[in-house]
Amino acid sequence: MNDAEMDTPVPVIDLDIVMANLRRMQDYCDLHGLKLRPHIKTHKMPDLALEQVRLGAVGITCQKLGEAEVMVDAGLTDILMSYPVIGAAKAARLGALARRATMRVAVDNPVALRTVADAASQAGREIGILVEFDSGRLRTGVTTVDEALALARAVVATDGVRFDGLMTYPSSAATAPFIAAAKEAFAAAGIEIGMVSGGGTPDVWSKHETVGLTELRVGTYIFHDRATVGNGVATLDDCALHVHATVVSRPTPDRAVIDTGSKSLSSDLVAPSVGKGFGMIREYPDAVIERVNEEHGMVDLSACAARPEIGERVRVLPNHVCVVVNLHDTVVRTRGGEIDGDGTGVWPVAARGRSR
Incomplete structure (x- = not known):
């Protein structure tokens, strides 16, 4: 894969x-x-x-x-x-x-x-x-x-x-x-x-x-996340987890919708001094995920020189990675730029949801 x-x-x-x-x-x-x-x-x-x-x-x-x-x-x-x-x-x-x-x-x-x-x-x-x-x-x-x-x-x-x-x-x-x-x-x-x-x-x-x-x-x-980068204890190169998303709609030239909402990214924000929105799109750092519903992420592209197309894959750096991991049953692991392990790289989040 x-x-x-x-x-x-x-x-x-x-x-x-x-x-x-x-x-x-x-x-x-x-x-x-x-x-x-x-x-x-x-x-x-x-x-x-x-x-x-x-x-x-x-x-x-x-x-x-x-x-x-x-x-x-x-x-x-x-x-x-x-x-x-x-x-x-x-x-x-x-x-x-x-x-x-x-x-x-x-x-x-x-x-x-x-x-x-x-x-x-x-x-x-x-x-x-x-x-x-x-x-x-x-x-x-x-x-x-x-x-x-x-x-x-x-x-x-x-x-x-x-x-x-x-x-x-x-x-x-x-x-x-x-x-x-x-x-x-x-x-x-x-x-x-x-x-x-x-x-x-x-x-x-x-x-x-x-x-x-x-x-x-x-x-x-x-893993680090957008907040720790904003606090100055990590760089973007230290961030080990991203949520991969797909652009599923471009209703207007200035707006995109990704298939990644609050059920994947959480609704946590970072301090205004760190950035706006519900995560950073690495390929389009000037884009702002300005709103999230459960399954939708609405992205403001007005500040972007280049803009994604429908069907394009993007990587979102979470604001708060701890919450994001707990929202998913599995993660995919990579090493050296390749999918790790048996070819699927799927790794269960074994303690997910253990809230008691």
Whole structure:
């Protein structure tokens, strides 16, 4: 199968670029003494997670238990759950995972702690706990050092769980001061902070400047997207995934319609300083995908010197690649400009849709 034979819309990844991105991040972490624990929510593919570990990652990060179940089935054995795990149903699933892999879970409240303790009891194995603190995103995470210390004390006093350290997202200007204050308070309480896990691709190449950070959780770096290019942490040449689309209509000279709408590209936008529309058409960078319905992408061509014809194939760089991958059951992989593998290059997105 060649490019012209691929039915569109279809996400296509370049494995040569993927491998370059993986090596670059591992080299960065090794250089600065940071442990790398990639977040698989971007790619959701066990083969890629295994490759990340083969290159030197200490383990992986999963957002949901469904993702972790897929990864453990594939042979991944060291997993951090970076999302709250609450309730009896999730305790049973976490316990089943803990019998098969080394599990850590981020918590920011006593209810989540009790769920993890219940899971550890069911598994008959210890589960590590990271206390999550808020670095300014105003999402999950305790907001004061006193709260973090109180929760850590509760972890230490709870059977079946182990206090491993702290976690935050994103790593920001507020992170290092919180870590410094926490180290002082925890030392006074006789509690060791063994690890501090931070994350976020948008400013990844300065993470080593965050004093106290020991571990890095990043996901988007494996493919990159329009947002990371706009943030200056990647170039267009670093972008490994594009959605291939076909021009299906040209109602006016200034408008084209592609067969790629919100069900393929998502409805995520980027900052106005990065660009307009719902993705960048690589062959026509001055075009703007100004609107998307579920299956239609309406493209403004008014700023383009050259314009696509009906039936022409184009490559769309997604605004937010993590969402795009989760919209598709499979991707096509290429290497050296050719379809990889058995001639079809089709690769299942095994953890797609695992939202629980």
